[in-house]
Amino acid sequence: MLLEVKNLKVRVEDKEILKGIDLTVKPGEVHAIMGPNGSGKSTFARALSGHPGYEVTGGQVLYNGKDLLDMDPDERAREGVFMAFQYPVEIPGVNNAYFLKAALNAKRKQQGLDELDAMDFMKVVKEKLKVLHIDDSMLQRSVNEGFSGGEKKRNEIFHMAVLEPALAVLDETDSGLDIDALRVVSDGVNAMRSPDRSFIVVTHYQRLLNYIVPDYVHVLSDGRIVRSGGRELALELEEKGYAGQAAAGAR
Amino acid sequence: METLVSSPAWVKERRDAAAKRFADVGFPTTRQEDWRFTNIAPIAEAQFAPAAGSFAQAASLVQSVAFPGALRLVILNGQFAAGLSDLSAIPKGLRIAGLRDGARDGTDGLEQHLGTVFSIDAHPLAALNTAHLDDGVAVFVASGAVVEAPIHIVTVTGGDGKAVTAHPRVLIVAGANSQVTIAQTFIGVPGDTYFNNAVVEVVVGDGAMVTYYTDQRESERAFHVANIQARVAAKGVFASHAFSIGARLQRHDIGIALKGEGADCTMNGVYLADGERLMDTHTSLDHAMAHCTSHELYKGILAGKARAVFNGRIIVRIDAQKTDAKQTNRALLLSDEATINSNPQLEIFADDVKCTHGAAVGQLDEEAMFYLQARGLTRIEARGMLLHAFAGEVLEGVKIPALREQIETAFFSALARDVQLKS
Numbered sequence: 001m002l003l004e005v006k007n008l009k010v011r012v013e014d015k016e017i018l019k020g021i022d023l024t025v026k027p028g029e030v031h032a033i034m035g036p037n038g039s040g041k042s043t044f045a046r047a048l049s050g051h052p053g054y055e056v057t058g059g060q061v062l063y064n065g066k067d068l069l070d071m072d073p074d075e076r077a078r079e080g081v082f083m084a085f086q087y088p089v090e091i092p093g094v095n096n097a098y099f100l101k102a103a104l105n106a107k108r109k110q111q112g113l114d115e116l117d118a119m120d121f122m123k124v125v126k127e128k129l130k131v132l133h134i135d136d137s138m139l140q141r142s143v144n145e146g147f148s149g150g151e152k153k154r155n156e157i158f159h160m161a162v163l164e165p166a167l168a169v170l171d172e173t174d175s176g177l178d179i180d181a182l183r184v185v186s187d188g189v190n191a192m193r194s195p196d197r198s199f200i201v202v203t204h205y206q207r208l209l210n211y212i213v214p215d216y217v218h219v220l221s222d223g224r225i226v227r228s229g230g231r232e233l234a235l236e237l238e239e240k241g242y243a244g245q246a247a248a249g250a251r
Numbered sequence: 252m253e254t255l256v257s258s259p260a261w262v263k264e265r266r267d268a269a270a271k272r273f274a275d276v277g278f279p280t281t282r283q284e285d286w287r288f289t290n291i292a293p294i295a296e297a298q299f300a301p302a303a304g305s306f307a308q309a310a311s312l313v314q315s316v317a318f319p320g321a322l323r324l325v326i327l328n329g330q331f332a333a334g335l336s337d338l339s340a341i342p343k344g345l346r347i348a349g350l351r352d353g354a355r356d357g358t359d360g361l362e363q364h365l366g367t368v369f370s371i372d373a374h375p376l377a378a379l380n381t382a383h384l385d386d387g388v389a390v391f392v393a394s395g396a397v398v399e400a401p402i403h404i405v406t407v408t409g410g411d412g413k414a415v416t417a418h419p420r421v422l423i424v425a426g427a428n429s430q431v432t433i434a435q436t437f438i439g440v441p442g443d444t445y446f447n448n449a450v451v452e453v454v455v456g457d458g459a460m461v462t463y464y465t466d467q468r469e470s471e472r473a474f475h476v477a478n479i480q481a482r483v484a485a486k487g488v489f490a491s492h493a494f495s496i497g498a499r500l501q502r503h504d505i506g507i508a509l510k511g512e513g514a515d516c517t518m519n520g521v522y523l524a525d526g527e528r529l530m531d532t533h534t535s536l537d538h539a540m541a542h543c544t545s546h547e548l549y550k551g552i553l554a555g556k557a558r559a560v561f562n563g564r565i566i567v568r569i570d571a572q573k574t575d576a577k578q579t580n581r582a583l584l585l586s587d588e589a590t591i592n593s594n595p596q597l598e599i600f601a602d603d604v605k606c607t608h609g610a611a612v613g614q615l616d617e618e619a620m621f622y623l624q625a626r627g628l629t630r631i632e633a634r635g636m637l638l639h640a641f642a643g644e645v646l647e648g649v650k651i652p653a654l655r656e657q658i659e660t661a662f663f664s665a666l667a668r669d670v671q672l673k674s
Contacts, residue, residue, distance in 0.1 A: 049625050052617075077627035089622040093640025102636070103626040110627075142640075143622075159626065 002027050002064060002167060002198050009058035010040075010047045017043040019223035020059065025167070028195040032209055032234060033202045035220030036242040041202045042086060044220070045171040048200070049083035050076050063167070077103070078110040082165035084156040086172040090144040096155070097125065097139040100162055107163060128161040132188045150181035157188040168192075169200045174208040186211030206238035219245050262354050262384060265366045269381030276375045285373075288560045288592045289502055289531045294474050299416035299446045301383075302328035306409040308440050310335060313405050316436045316468075318653035321403040322347070328408055329417035330386045335405075344396025344429070350420060351386040360391055365422050368452035369480040374504055377478040380418040380450040387420030390433070394426035394456065401651050404435040408447045408473070416446040423452070425459040427484075434464040434654050437497070439473055444499075446474040453481035453489065457511065460488040464649060468661050469497035471528065476502045485511025485540075492648045493520035494658050496665050499528050506535040509543040509571075518547040521642045523665050524557035524589075531560040536578075538571040538604075545575070550642050551582035553589035554666075564596040567604050574604040582612045583641055585634075635666060 003025040010018040017040045025031055035041045047054045048061065050073035061068040068076060091099075104124075105115040116124065129136065134154055144152050153173055160168055170189070174182055189199065189212050201212055209217070209231065217233040218225045219242070226245055227233060237245070258266070278295035279286040309327055313335050317323055324347065325335035331349030338347060348358045350365070371378040392398055408417045425431055439445060447469060455461050461481070469475045475498035483489045495501050507516045522530040530553075536545050551559045559582060567574045582591045595608040615637055623633035639646075642662070649655035 051621060051625075072624070072630075073621065074624040074627050074629050074633075077625055083625055085622065085625075089616075089618050091616075091619045091622065091637070091640065093643045094623075094636055099623070099626070099636065102628060102632065103623075106627040106629075106632070163626070 001062070004062040005059070006061070007059040008044075008047065008056065008061060010043055011055045011057050012043060012053060016057065017223055018047065021225060023218065023225065025198050025200065027166075027198055029216065030193065030199045030201060030212065030214045032214035032217045033200060033220055034204070034206075034217060034234065034237060037204070039220040040223045041204075041220050042171055045083060045169045045200070045202045048081065048169055049073060074106070078107050080166035082160050082163055082168045084153075084160060084168065084170045084173050086175065088144045088152040088156055090142075090147070092142050092145050094143045096141055096143050099143055100125070100159060103159070104162055125162060128158060131191055132158050132161060133184055134158055149176040150178065153177055153181065153185055154188075157185050161188060161192060166196065167198050167200070169202070171202050172204065173201070174203055174205060182208065183211060206234045209234045221245055257355060258351075258385070259354050259357075261362050266382055266384045269371055269378045269384070272371060273375060273378040273382050276378070279375050285533065285562070288558070289500070289529065291474075291500065291502070293500070294446055297414060297446070299414050300410065302408065302410055302415035302417040302445070304328070305332075306411045309407050309409065312407050312438050312440065316405055316438055316657065318403065318651070318657070320653075321401045321434070324388045324390075324402065324404045326387060326404065326406045326419045326421075328410075328415065329383070329419050331388050340400065342398055342400065344393040345398050346391040346393075348389045349386060350389055350422070353389055358389065360424055361389055361422070364424050364452070364454050365389070366452070368454060368482045369478070369506055369508070374478055376448055376476045376502070377450050377504075380420060380448050380478070383418040384420060387422070389422040390424070390431070392425045392429040392431045392459075394429060396426070396429045398429070398431040401432045401434055404433065406435060406437045406447070406449065408439045408445050408469070409443055410445060412443070414444045414446075416448065419447065419449040421449070421451040423461065423463075424454045425456055425461045427456040428458040429456065430460045432462040432651070434466060434651060436466045436468065437475060437477075438468050439470040441470050442472060443470045444472045445470070447476070449477040451477065451479045453479075455481060455483040455487040455489045457484045458486045459484070462490045462650070463492070464651070464654060465491070465493040466654065466658055467493070467495040467497055467501060471497060471499060471526070473498050474500050478504045478506070480504075480506045481516075482508045482510055483514040483516060486513040487511065488515045490517035490648075491519070492517075492645065493532075495520065495522040495530055495532070496661050500531075501529065502531045502533070504533045504535070506537070507545070508537040508539060509545065510539050512540045512542050514540070514543045516545045517648075518545065519645045519648055520549045521552070521645045522549070522559060523552045523662060524559060525554040525665065525668060527556045529558045529560070533560075533562045533564070535564045536566070536576065538565070538567040538574045538576060540570060541572045541574070543571065543574055545577070547578040548645060549580045550645055551580075551591060552585065552638055552642065553582060553591060554585040556586070556588045558589070559591040561591065561593045562596060563594070563608065565598070565606065565608070567599040567601050567606060569600040571601045572603045574601060574606065576604070576606045578608040580610045583638070584612065584614055631667075635663060638666060
């Protein structure tokens with residue numbers, strides 16, 4: 001089992017947002033988390049990444065059998081958990097390639113591998129850039145600074161491709177993307193699908209799931225998973241909307 | 252002292268006048284506007300012995316900061332130390348003199364310029380330095396000469412555990428249309444207490460270009476005071492880049508007087524303090540003539556209970572029409588207990604000028620911290636990356652790679668020390 005979430009409860013400021021989430025992810029699976037605004041989807045993603053603003057008040061998360069919640073955000077990353085941000089942060093003065101090399105080497109060190117020098121790193125990077133149709137110039141810019149919305153999301157997928165996580169959490173990666181950018185991002189994700197890599201795809205819209213076809217779909221409402229199913233559940237949601245899902249789940 | 256007796260009359264006169272001035276005004280106190288936030292009573296009260304001769308670690312300290320490709324001038328406890336210096340490759344058009352020998356030998360230009368670049372009346376500690384005027388170094392660049400190799404002035408101070416005081420003195424005279432780059436490193440034995448009170452005078456001739464790097468890495472228990480003062484003639488270009496990492500108390504008075512039309516200057520700096528240390532930077536830009544430009548950018552990083560004072564004075568005199576002056580001062584406070592007093596001081600008497608200033612004090616961007624950590628960097632690594640980015644704009648101004656590397660290394664080890672202090 002890659003990830004086991006048991007009765008996870010999370011508070012943001014004074015408000016309980018997640019009221020008991022259960023989810024099991026096996027290696028190679030793609031799980032979509034859907035739900036209306038305010039249902040807690042992004043809170044779930046951020047809690048998994050260890051954002052300090054999200055306080056876990058109950059439950060347990062095991063990652064490869066280890067207590068994920070006990071790890072600092074950077075430890076989680078080095079252990080192979082990647083989060084693609086809904087709003088990637090602009091960091092003026094920090095070179096994108098320099099940062100990514102530091103991140104990759106931090107992970108390699110954890111795995112007991114040699115750190116890559118600049119030449120080897122560029123070799124890895126050039127290959128990934130080609131797959132994602134990303135221009136070289138993005139490497140030499142400051143992290144996300146002045147990037148368009150689409151460039152930011154592509155940069156997230158690019159980081160993911162280089163860091164090769166075991167578990168990737170995509171937090172509304174489709175928001176703000178036009179159809180071409182959506183295709184590029186989805187192609188990048190699909191190219192990375194493998195039996196030893198899992199994805200949790202958080203999205204409001206079914207649209208993304210036409211490109212990244214999930215194995216399982218879960219519907220979140222008011223901090224709980226109210227329905228789970230296969231891909232057909234997403235299509236049903238598109239047709240009928242989120243209204244009534246909580247009730248349907250309760251039946 | 253015999254050496255003092257043998258000084259020429261003009262040196263004695265300047266020394267005596269300064270001694271009288273200092274006797275009249277004494278050490279500044281916090282009742283004076285320019286010293287409101289910087290209490291130097293610990294210096295006034297301490298019984299610092301005049302530094303004499305050498306000390307055990309002097310040579311190894313010099314070696315630790317030396318870099319290849321530079322001419323090296325060493326000022327050891329205020330005295331020019333020819334034996335530690337490297338003057339093996341003095342190019343044509345460059346003259347270098349120890350101040351004491353130069354004064355004795357009547358070195359051309361010394362009497363004309365030494366002690367004339369700025370008035371000590373407003374700078375009591377510069378008066379104290381001049382009152383002890385005895386030795387130091389002078390650099391003369393002939394008109395039209397372009398000196399390729401940087402001149403590295405290593406100022407090393409110590410007393411084998413005894414609390415000493417020294418008054419290093421530097422004079423740079425760049426003739427018309429000459430070019431020269433100078434780096435001055437201030438260093439002492441880590442942990443030593445001493446009081447280093449330096450004066451640097453720079454004369455930038457018509458159309459000359461002078462770059463001056465100051466790398467202050469004194470012992471974290473030292474008191475460091477420096478006046479770095481330049482006078483720039485028409486179409487002259489002067490750039491000061493000051494990096495301050497050491498000292499328990501630093502007071503820098505960096506002044507540039509633009510005295511000819513079309514002169515240009517840069518005044519940049521980064522300061523970093525932790526523990527209970529104090530970094531005081533007073534800058535002064537005197538736009539005396541028309542069509543001059545000035546660019547000033549200072550960045551401060553303060554951790555622990557450190558304090559900083561930044562006072563940025565810009566005077567635009569009545570004749571200085573078409574002045575273009577820009578001043579920016581930014582500081583990052585890494586702890587709740589660190590403080591800064593930041594004060595832009597613009598005095599504008601001409602009416603057709605462009606003068607802007609901005610000051611900002613903030614904390615590290617926690618969302619950026621989280622973003623970097625979420626990709627696998629530890630909190631300390633992430634912080635280092637953001638601080639490096641913050642200071643980068645100024646660090647990039649160091650065009651001597653070996654010096655820049657030294658400064659960056661010192662910068663990060665100071666940050667690491669702050670982390671240790673906290674835990």
